[in-house]
Amino acid sequence: MTTSFVKIKNAAKSFGNLQVLKDINLTVDRGQIVAIIGPSGSGKSTLLRAINELDPLTSGEVWLEGVQINRHLPPRQYEAHVNQVRQDIGMVFQHFNLFPHLTVRGNITLAPRMLKGLTEAQANALVEEQLTKVGLLEKIDEYPSRLSGGQKQRVAIARALAMKPKVMLFDEATSALDPELVEEVNMVMKQLADEHMTMIIVTHEMDFAASVCDRVLFMDQGVVVEEGPPSVIFQNPVEERTRNFLRKHLARNGG
Amino acid sequence: MGLDFSVVPSYFGVLLQGMGLTIAITICAGILSFFGGIVFAVAALYAPMIIRLPMRAFAFLFMGTPLLLQLFLIYFGLIQVGIDLPAFVAGVIGLGLHFAVYNSELIQASILAVDKGQYEGARTLGLSRGQTVRRIIIPQAVRAVIPPMGNNMIALLKDSALVSVIGVMELTLAAQQAISRTYRPFEFYLAVAFCYYFINLALEAGLRHVERRIAASR
Amino acid sequence: MDTELILRVYPFFLQAAVVTIQLSILTTILGLTCGALGAAARMSRSWVLRAIGATYVSIFRGTPALIQLFILYFGGPQIGIQLDAFEAGVIGLGVNIGAYMAETMRGAIESVDKGQREAARTMGLSRAQAMRKVILPQAMRLMIRPLGVNINALIKGTALVAAISVVELTYTAQRYIGSTYKPFEMFLLSGALYMIIIYVVGIGIAWLDRKARIT
Numbered sequence: 195m196t197t198s199f200v201k202i203k204n205a206a207k208s209f210g211n212l213q214v215l216k217d218i219n220l221t222v223d224r225g226q227i228v229a230i231i232g233p234s235g236s237g238k239s240t241l242l243r244a245i246n247e248l249d250p251l252t253s254g255e256v257w258l259e260g261v262q263i264n265r266h267l268p269p270r271q272y273e274a275h276v277n278q279v280r281q282d283i284g285m286v287f288q289h290f291n292l293f294p295h296l297t298v299r300g301n302i303t304l305a306p307r308m309l310k311g312l313t314e315a316q317a318n319a320l321v322e323e324q325l326t327k328v329g330l331l332e333k334i335d336e337y338p339s340r341l342s343g344g345q346k347q348r349v350a351i352a353r354a355l356a357m358k359p360k361v362m363l364f365d366e367a368t369s370a371l372d373p374e375l376v377e378e379v380n381m382v383m384k385q386l387a388d389e390h391m392t393m394i395i396v397t398h399e400m401d402f403a404a405s406v407c408d409r410v411l412f413m414d415q416g417v418v419v420e421e422g423p424p425s426v427i428f429q430n431p432v433e434e435r436t437r438n439f440l441r442k443h444l445a446r447n448g449g
Numbered sequence: 450m451g452l453d454f455s456v457v458p459s460y461f462g463v464l465l466q467g468m469g470l471t472i473a474i475t476i477c478a479g480i481l482s483f484f485g486g487i488v489f490a491v492a493a494l495y496a497p498m499i500i501r502l503p504m505r506a507f508a509f510l511f512m513g514t515p516l517l518l519q520l521f522l523i524y525f526g527l528i529q530v531g532i533d534l535p536a537f538v539a540g541v542i543g544l545g546l547h548f549a550v551y552n553s554e555l556i557q558a559s560i561l562a563v564d565k566g567q568y569e570g571a572r573t574l575g576l577s578r579g580q581t582v583r584r585i586i587i588p589q590a591v592r593a594v595i596p597p598m599g600n601n602m603i604a605l606l607k608d609s610a611l612v613s614v615i616g617v618m619e620l621t622l623a624a625q626q627a628i629s630r631t632y633r634p635f636e637f638y639l640a641v642a643f644c645y646y647f648i649n650l651a652l653e654a655g656l657r658h659v660e661r662r663i664a665a666s667r
Numbered sequence: 668m669d670t671e672l673i674l675r676v677y678p679f680f681l682q683a684a685v686v687t688i689q690l691s692i693l694t695t696i697l698g699l700t701c702g703a704l705g706a707a708a709r710m711s712r713s714w715v716l717r718a719i720g721a722t723y724v725s726i727f728r729g730t731p732a733l734i735q736l737f738i739l740y741f742g743g744p745q746i747g748i749q750l751d752a753f754e755a756g757v758i759g760l761g762v763n764i765g766a767y768m769a770e771t772m773r774g775a776i777e778s779v780d781k782g783q784r785e786a787a788r789t790m791g792l793s794r795a796q797a798m799r800k801v802i803l804p805q806a807m808r809l810m811i812r813p814l815g816v817n818i819n820a821l822i823k824g825t826a827l828v829a830a831i832s833v834v835e836l837t838y839t840a841q842r843y844i845g846s847t848y849k850p851f852e853m854f855l856l857s858g859a860l861y862m863i864i865i866y867v868v869g870i871g872i873a874w875l876d877r878k879a880r881i882t
Contacts, residue, residue: 246573273577281575291570295588304584305574350570357574452745513862515826518837518854525850610731614830621734628741635742642730642738649729 199224199392200245200361205254207240214240215251216416222361225390229403229424232413233439238396241413242363245394246283247276258282259360281309284354284362288370290346292338292353298325299334302353310357324352328382344375348382361392369398400443404428412436453633457640460627464637467623468644474540474619475606475648481545482605483598486552487587493557495582511550517611519543524615540612548605555597559590592663599656606652607645620644669852676843677856683839684860686753690825690835691864693757694764695818701765702814706772712794720769727766733827735759740831756828764821771817775810776802808879815872822865836860 200222207215214237222228230238243249245256247264256263263279265272293301302324303317312320325331328348338346347367354362364383368376380402386393387406397403403410403424410427412420412435420433431437457464493504511519520543527534534542563586571581613622624641628634708720727735739748740755750758779802787797829838840857844850 248569248573277575277577280573283573285573287566287570289564289566291564291566293567293570293585293589295592305571305576308580308584309575353574510858510862513823513865514854514858515823515837515861517826517829518840518857518861521837521841521844522850522854525844525848526854529848529850607731610733611827613733621731621737633745635738635745638734638738638742642734645731645734646726646729 198222199226199259200394201255201257202241202245203255203257205241205244205251205256207237207244207249207252207254214416215244218254218416218418220411220418222392222394225392226409227387227391227393227395227407228409228411229407230394230396230411230413231398231400231403231427231439232411232419236413237416238411238413239365242365242394242396245361245363246280246285248285277309281305281357282360284351284357284359286347286350286354286362286364286367288366290338290343290350290370292346292350294338297335297337298330298341298349301338301349302356305353306356320356321352324356325349327355327385328352329378342375343371344378347371347379351379351382351386355386361394362386364393364395364397366396366398368402398443400428400440412439414439452635454636454640456631456633457636460623460631460637463623463627464620464640464644467618467620467641468648470537470617470619470623471606471609471621471645472648474537474544474609474612474617475602475652477541478544478548478609479602479605481541482548482552482601485545485549486556486598487591489549489553490556490560490590491582491587493553494560508550508553511547512554516543516547516608517614519547520611520615536612536616539615540609540617543615544605544609544612547608548601551601552594552598555594555601556590559594560586562593563589595663596656596660599660602656603649603652606649610645669849672847672849673852673856676847676853679843680836680839680856680860683834683836683857684864686833686835687822687825687861688864690753690756690760690828690833691818691822691868694761694821694825697757697761698764698768698817698821699814701762702768702772705765705769706776709769709773710776724766724769727763728770732760732763732824733830735763736827736831752828752831752833755831756825756833760821760824760827764817764824767820768814768817771813772806772810775813776806778809779805808876811872811876811879815869815876818868818872819865822868823861 198221200220202218202220205215205218205220206213218241220228220241230241232238240249244251245263247256251264254264258279259282261279263276265275267275293304296304299318299321302321303312306312306320307314307317321334322331325334328351330345330348330352333341333345333349338349341349351367367383368379371379376399380399383393383395383402384406395403395407407424409421410424411418412427412431412433414435420427420431420436426432427436428440431440489504489508492500493508496504520540523543523546524534524536524539527539567585567589568581571585572578576584609619610621613619613625616622620641624637628637631637705720705723708716709724711717711720736755736759739759740750740752743750743755783801783805784797787801788794792800825835826837828835829841832838836857840853844853847853
């Protein structure tokens, strides 16, 4: 039995006259892993950032487990509501956004301690658990500047996981990494997939999307052009635009 | 009248006391200017218009006029409205506010230069706007301007000589007292210059130490 | 706000402002001269000159300008230097700000790309020629704004000569605060004049900076 877990209804967004999202509908079930692919400027990151209200929609609805995220509320209540729901939505950024003035431990424990009132002992246990998961326990007291890009991103994932989110959003998590560092991050994401974490992944890595995801969305110019299982989208796309994009992408990235 | 430095040692105690007060006033005003700078910067960027506008006017006035004039305003102005503060306190407030305005300008620019991703990173974890500013933005912004704020601190030390004009018995006024008894201005002012230079060197060494420690954590 | 009082005393403040302007101009000229000499000494090939330059900068930046002024004005007669308060003010403040300007100029010269010097030298220019024809013209443009910051500080710094009784703006304000018990009015009046002076100088600096950028 599947329940719709994340639900986006009639999402639209414009910056001035520019319409970046046009009437998008998407449902993600619990434990599902959805990849969003498409050329840059297609609106895929904007859609992802609309889910946790970083870039609020102009119109449309976003729901998580029966709670509407982008409810219309008076400013003060809206703030509190958004802060609350964001605790359930983990996000991983292209440029990591680790806090440089805090150690790895500080980065991971900040929000759990401030927002969930964990004691120091609980927080320390949590850090160790999360860092073990991403294989970086030995870096616990380092500052982010001492880590490689791949390590930074793994810490960023651990930081998001420490809030025990219901869903994880990945915004081109490996795009800023040197090629040889991509795999270690992909491994961590695969591991999350094996644990049935609900994930929405904006990515340029077709191989990774094909091997991990249950569903793939192809977006272009603010609309979902085509969606389906990876086997269909990557091997046998119906739409001309999808075929074009994949062909160009293949030509540029080889293999 | 030639030079005779032999009179200086007999006023050693007076000068030492003055030096203690100079250091005390520098530390107190330095602390005030540091935290005042943060408060002013946050208010200037995030407070409602009704607070922001008078703050801008205040900063404008304090950056465009001499410190000495401001000290007169604070010392005599407070007396005018019935607040008779000890000269030391008036001096600390005057110096502290003056440099708080300068620190605030540094911190404001630094806050605006903090990567937008830091804000987003914190907000996606569920931190509120206030929590994000307090725990993520301010610590980074302040760290980044420690070196120029250190320069302000050094300027503050030297400008602390000005509070002698409102009667704080610090190094400069202590020297003036000794001079009024011995009529040896050259000797005493030179001795005092040496004292300031010495404190200055110590302060610079201290600031370099702080900078190194902060650099290590970045 | 006692506007009547302000209207009555403002002519005296205008006179005082003229003195502040005179002080500022003369101090700027002396400061730029000392600054150029100091910078040249600090960047000289002779270690003696470098040591002299470094000592000058270190001593005058390391001690309060007020003390330097007092040594010159009150202590000067003991070593045969007799100056009136205005002269002592100009010389004391000028030599003091010169130390800061020397560092500004040196910073600007050193921030000219190393490749410029290397390119000039490989073309056969001497060290001095490279400095005069290639480095300095570029450094001049870079130093206008930071020297503007020094001059801004200098104008406010002229207030110090109130402590040796030169009748300029701050001295006048202090005297009228004492006689009228209206510190806010006197502060605003003299403060406004300081800000006008600084504003006009700021426009001049910005104009110079723009002009230097075009050529």
